[in-house]
Amino acid sequence: MFGQLLVGAARRAQMQIRPGAAPSRLLRQRLPRRHQTTYTTGRFEPLVPPPPSSLGGPVPARAFPRTRKWTRRLLLLSAIGGAAYLADRQVYASGIARSLRTFGVGLLVALDYKLNFRPDPLPFLSSGGGIEDLHRRNAERLSELLRSNGGLYLKIGQAIAMQSAVLPPEFARMFARMFDDAPQDGWAAVEKVIRDDFGGRSVEEVFGVSFSGEEGKGVMERTARASASVAQVHWARLADGREVAVKIQKPEIKKQIGWDLWAFKTVSWVYSWWFDLPLYSLVPFVAERLMLETDFENEARNSERMRELVNAEPSLRGRVYVPPVYAELSSDRVLTTEWIEGVRLWDKEALTRPWIGGHAAGSAGVHGQLLDPPDMAALRHQLRSNSQLDTPLKPERTDWRGPRGRGGLGLSTRDVMTTMVDLFSAQIFKWGVVHCDPHPGNIFIRRLPGGKPELVLIDHGLYVYMSEKFRREYGAFWTALMTFDNRRIAEITAEWGIKAADLFASATLMRPYEGGDGEFRKGMLRDLDGEKTPSQRHYEMQQRMKQGIRDVLADEEKWPKELLFIGRNMRIVQGNNQHLGSPVNRVKMMGKWASRSLWEDPNVPWRERMVLVWRHLVFNSVLALTDVAFYFFKLRQWLRLGGGMEDEVEARMRTVAKEFGIELQHDVFEG
Numbered sequence: 198m199f200g201q202l203l204v205g206a207a208r209r210a211q212m213q214i215r216p217g218a219a220p221s222r223l224l225r226q227r228l229p230r231r232h233q234t235t236y237t238t239g240r241f242e243p244l245v246p247p248p249p250s251s252l253g254g255p256v257p258a259r260a261f262p263r264t265r266k267w268t269r270r271l272l273l274l275s276a277i278g279g280a281a282y283l284a285d286r287q288v289y290a291s292g293i294a295r296s297l298r299t300f301g302v303g304l305l306v307a308l309d310y311k312l313n314f315r316p317d318p319l320p321f322l323s324s325g326g327g328i329e330d331l332h333r334r335n336a337e338r339l340s341e342l343l344r345s346n347g348g349l350y351l352k353i354g355q356a357i358a359m360q361s362a363v364l365p366p367e368f369a370r371m372f373a374r375m376f377d378d379a380p381q382d383g384w385a386a387v388e389k390v391i392r393d394d395f396g397g398r399s400v401e402e403v404f405g406v407s408f409s410g411e412e413g414k415g416v417m418e419r420t421a422r423a424s425a426s427v428a429q430v431h432w433a434r435l436a437d438g439r440e441v442a443v444k445i446q447k448p449e450i451k452k453q454i455g456w457d458l459w460a461f462k463t464v465s466w467v468y469s470w471w472f473d474l475p476l477y478s479l480v481p482f483v484a485e486r487l488m489l490e491t492d493f494e495n496e497a498r499n500s501e502r503m504r505e506l507v508n509a510e511p512s513l514r515g516r517v518y519v520p521p522v523y524a525e526l527s528s529d530r531v532l533t534t535e536w537i538e539g540v541r542l543w544d545k546e547a548l549t550r551p552w553i554g555g556h557a558a559g560s561a562g563v564h565g566q567l568l569d570p571p572d573m574a575a576l577r578h579q580l581r582s583n584s585q586l587d588t589p590l591k592p593e594r595t596d597w598r599g600p601r602g603r604g605g606l607g608l609s610t611r612d613v614m615t616t617m618v619d620l621f622s623a624q625i626f627k628w629g630v631v632h633c634d635p636h637p638g639n640i641f642i643r644r645l646p647g648g649k650p651e652l653v654l655i656d657h658g659l660y661v662y663m664s665e666k667f668r669r670e671y672g673a674f675w676t677a678l679m680t681f682d683n684r685r686i687a688e689i690t691a692e693w694g695i696k697a698a699d700l701f702a703s704a705t706l707m708r709p710y711e712g713g714d715g716e717f718r719k720g721m722l723r724d725l726d727g728e729k730t731p732s733q734r735h736y737e738m739q740q741r742m743k744q745g746i747r748d749v750l751a752d753e754e755k756w757p758k759e760l761l762f763i764g765r766n767m768r769i770v771q772g773n774n775q776h777l778g779s780p781v782n783r784v785k786m787m788g789k790w791a792s793r794s795l796w797e798d799p800n801v802p803w804r805e806r807m808v809l810v811w812r813h814l815v816f817n818s819v820l821a822l823t824d825v826a827f828y829f830f831k832l833r834q835w836l837r838l839g840g841g842m843e844d845e846v847e848a849r850m851r852t853v854a855k856e857f858g859i860e861l862q863h864d865v866f867e868g
Contacts, residue, residue: 289455290448290453292456295350295456299350303467306335306338336368340354347380347426348449348457349450349454351379351425351426353461353487355426379425379426380424381421381424382447384419386447391531394529394531401414404526409581410579413436415433415435416433416573416590417431417432417433418431418590419587422442427446428444428450429444429447430445434571434590440535440567442533442537444531444532444534446531450491451491454491461487475753476750478750482758486661489658490658492658493528493530494529496532496658497524497527500522503519503630504519506624515651516619517616517651517654518652520655521535521565535565536562537653538561539562540641542637542642543637543776545776545777546605548606548650549609551604552597552605553597558646561597561643563646563651571591606642607648608649610778612649613650616652618774618786619786620654621767622790625663625668626671626672626675626787626790626791626793627794629665630663632654632659633661633766635654635766635770636769637776640653640654641653661763667757669795673689673795674705676788676792677689679791693755694754695756788820792812792816796812
């Protein structure tokens with residue numbers, strides 16, 4: 198007991214604080230520095246909490262009023278932007294977003310040309326590649342814009358591609374891809390269009406088909422056989438045995454067209470003003486044609502009109518076929534026509550390879566005959582066992598190609614092109630009803646039993662209807678071109694508000710016009726020699742060509758807008774002729790149609806008609822001289838010493854154009 202007391206006293210003694218000693222280490226760790234005190238006496242003093250006054254006043258919390266304000270604004274703008282994006286996507290199929298994208302790219306291209314198209318590019322703005330690089334990068338920008346926007350923008354791209362003869366080669370290469378197939382919409386979109394246009398009826402009810410193999414009903418493929426910028430085409434065999442092509446407009450087109458045309462007009466107006474070119478007067482006419490191209494009821498009317506004209510023309514009846522439209526199965530956005538089995542015009546080998554289908558036989562469907570029926574029992578069994586959407590049902594019908602696939606239609610390219618030039622010459626000079634999109638994808642060729650070609654014309658959306666006055670003036674203009682009647686050419690071009698008659702004559706013939714006084718060409722080449730660099734010369738030529746365009750469109754009120762699309766038609770026909778090896782004298786044939794149509798017009802008084810008949814006879818005698826040149830080039834082509842007449846014409850146009858600082862591009866359909 199006594200020992201325990203001694204230990205406790207010792208421990209208490211150790212806890213005593215010696216005079217002058219610092220607080221223990223444990224105490225220093227527990228107390229804040231400002232509350233630590235130094236003890237100078239050995240006397241124990243209890244800890245006293247600090248008074249509140251020593252802690253200072255309360256510190257207000259930090260506030261961020263500007264940050265919160267801008268955060269609220271950002272959230273509000275994001276909500277508005279998101280709602281606008283969703284509304285635009287649902288209501289206008291992204292039409293507003295596409296327009297904004299168009300304005301952005303259009304402004305960028307315009308600024309690039311405004312700043313860098315000059316004889317001596319600015320070193321701090323130009324990429325160093327000169328004018329060629331300027332054209333290339335802007336062609337890439339515009340090509341990507343048109344492809345990403347799709348729809349009517351692809352149509353505009355195709356129109357640009359067809360005018361690439363007077364565009365820089367960089368544009369020609371980029372825009373040639375506009376003819377590729379466009380992506381197709383899914384089957385759900387197709388069903389919605391048909392239900393909307395046929396009062397809520399389903400595809401099965403409208404066309405009498407079954408996707409489950411029902412007896413007594415037709416069949417239809419749910420995967421498109423072809424897809425373009427505006428529509429896609431599905432094959433179907435109806436219960437009554439007719440095989441049909443069902444052309445269905447893509448549902449977004451109707452939502453987008455208003456915004457697309459508005460953006461097209463706005464950008465065209467800005468460019469016309471900014472670059473001082475009188476082009477905007479053409480824009481409303483072009484926009485109207487694009488609008489009509491999305492109206493399938495208008496296309497059906499054009500098709501039936503052309504069918505009537507062809508059947509009433511003795512020289513074309515039996516050589517040209519226009520598929521009938523089935524009105525009961527068509528609407529504003531659905532067009533149902535006869536299905537065509539044939540060879541596309543661009544497949545030259547299939548046209549010319551030997552025919553092995555029988556001596557007196559023709560290819561499938563000639564003259565509108567019903568196609569051989571497929572095995573419907575097998576198709577129904579296939580549908581019952583496989584209900585996949587991509588099941589192919591249409592028979593391919595390639596027996597005429599032979600077991601090794603080496604057969605063809607055995608046709609002459611001369612016969613094919615003669616039929617084509619006759620058809621489009623009749624449209625321009627005799628009827629005044631012109632199909633303005635005759636590219637190779639819209640023309641099928643079939644073999645008649647006698648071994649001659651039958652040309653099938655499809656896709657009748659883009660048409661021009663010429664007035665009687667303008668049709669006769671255009672025919673007279675062509676005859677004047679062929680006979681170098683410069684006085685008559687000057688009269689007609691003045692009537693149309695055109696000053697540069699020589700330039701317009703060359704553009705019409707698509708070869709250098711040699712009957713004028715050459716004043717325009719002399720003016721273009723004046724003062725371009727000397728010490729000017731190639732870049733400066735090229736720039737000055739472009740400026741003078743710009744003035745030439747102003748002279749062609751001198752009087753915008755008088756200028757016939759139809760010339761824009763008629764020139765497109767002739768340009769494509771020339772390209773088709775060149776693609777097939779220039780087998781016909783296209784210019785001579787068109788000149789004959791122009792002269793003959795003047796005196797065959799039933800509205801012409803008989804006295805004037807007698808004069809026109811005499812002129813026609815003289816005209817034919819003059820045209821006979823052109824055959825000398827034509828057959829000279831044919832002989833040279835046969836001996837493999839050069840190209841045909843169209844190739845020679847193009848070579849001469851390239852030479853003349855190069856003097857003007859333009860590189861012509863005529864290989865539009867290549868690839």
